[in-house]
Amino acid sequence: MADKRGVTIRELAQAAGVSIGTVSRALKGQPGLSEQTRSQVLEVAGQLGYDTAKLRTGKPRRMLFLYSRSIGSLATNPFYSYVLHGAETACREAGVPLSIMSVLGGEDIAGLVRRHEADALLVAGYIELEAMEAVRRCELPLVLVDHFYPGVRCVNDDNLRGGWLATQHLLDGQAQRIAAIFGPMVHYSVSLRAKGFRRALFEAGRLFDPDYEVVLDPSLEYRDAGRDAMRRLLELPNPPDAVFAYNDSTAMTAIEYCLERGLRVPQDIRFVGYDDIEAAAHCKPPLTTVKMDKEALGHVAARALIEGDVAPSEASLPVELVVRESSLMAAPAAAAAARKSRRQAAAASS
Template sequence: MADKRGVTIRELAQAAGVSIGTVSRALKGQPGLSEQTRSQVLAVAQQLGYDTAKLRTGKPRRVLFLYSRSIGSLASNPFYSYVLHGAETACREAAVPLSLLSVLGGDDIAAQVRRHEADALLVAGYLEPEAMEAVRQCELPLVLVDHFYPGLRCVNDDNLRGAWLATHHLLEGGAQRIAAIFGPLVHHSVSLRAKGFRRALFEAGRLFDPDYEVVLDPSLDYRDAARDAMRRLLALPAPPDAVFVYNDSTALTAMEYCAEQGLRVPQDVRFVGYDDIEAAQHGRPPLSTVRMDKEALGHVAARALIEGEESPSDTPLPVELVVRESSQAAPAPPPSRAGKRRAAG
């Protein structure tokens, strides 16, 4: 007999001694389960009075694009604007409405989701653990993009390889003191970019120096944090001659700070960013960066929701290095006339 508040799918999974995913497949009649397991789940569901009307059949009626306000507005964070556009395109192609919601950990996320009348969630970017748990408790089909959570479908680009490509490019160009600027390392994509940076150094036989890896100060405004990170690197006894930056917006601000300090890019310090936002090609100088198809991230995630592909997938979307002026090695100076005469003699 069901209690007055209704049984959740989590409670049903605990009572049946199986995972939430197994309960979902059993109740939806999806393949991949033994008949014994399916019968066990259905029997427990009937015993507890689980409301099977909660289950979605067919494509969703409305997808909710959900992201954390901690990343700022979508206007100030162009990366997620591209992701949103890709998701909106996929939903429009499938004739499924898409709505937008920003949240923080202290919000009543379940109530806000209910007000949107969504029956599928696309979560973009990092969510604080409290917010992530609240999202999962909504018990709706869920796909993450630019984030990772065990057991959930996650759509990411190849962050590890992208950072390796950027750092390897700087190494090949002859940089001797390569530094890095990162955002919060709790973010899945940022932690993988840090790992790719360190791997490239290790494979090149370079010792990792923690002084050359700076994390943005979370207490500062975004632009101020980027300027502060570059200031700290330039204050080192041997300042870097190249910097890999975890995203383009931060890289462009760090380059501006270098120019204010009288440093030339790339002659004095070279830069490679990440994301290939539109502003990168208009930097002074144009910014080398790692390009991924940002709209594809949103499109793939939304299609997975619409088509019911919610099981985990470990295949990241490909990336490529885009080399522009900011990372070009300075050409060797021409030999002096005296040098030419000695060579001729």
């Protein structure tokens, strides 16, 4: 009989001819297996001397934080760095090791997961359908963050309300031509933020004009795509006087482009972003944004895996609007003086 400390769940799965997830469910007494399969796993575990006490608490032995490289790296996408920190905090509190891996559709995801010896998966952000199906085939406890997939436990912020709050704020500020910049609509959170944007306009009796809603060009680098989207909006016959951007990074890029074009923010055009990343409060001007507890997203998801609460459902965390200078409406007198000054400057240069 092998030394108990030398047998891994991966080796047990290979010896029994089943997946790691099947072994985990069998040892934990979880439903979803035939009695024949459960008995087979337990018999092989006894033969190899596997220490089943390691799983009696129900906690995962190792959790894997998995994300798609299509959303960028954690260094360039600060939103998911916060999510990771929240997950890591929950795992540290529970004494569960956490590792990180990025994937793309077409890779041997099951093989990569096995190398990490993970028995629980936390998937953050949009993941391609092919990669998602490969993750499901790993048959491990699974929770998604900032994404949705039928039959899986998901943790999201209230994206629909967030998009509505951002747009309603601009409507309350008397903006007349409100535009929006969105990322790919296949992303669950982006599609809901767009729905909230349109709902606020509808409730205000505003006709929806598709020209005022642009999607980032996926063929461009991320920052270039943000500048290109703002350029397209400014080249409209009647450019917008307010913009809701689906995240803070895009909003800050659009503001930068407007300033380069000689526009003033918020006097000429106002902005609201989404996520409330740290840079939002320090850009010039400081960015109004929709805030959610990003670390809580990761913490809630990791706790669900630690506690075995992975039944299909969707948790929706609250959001709030944080108002800063980028969206403030200029006082009427100040706005009139600014318009007069611009007319005088134009006349002097002609």
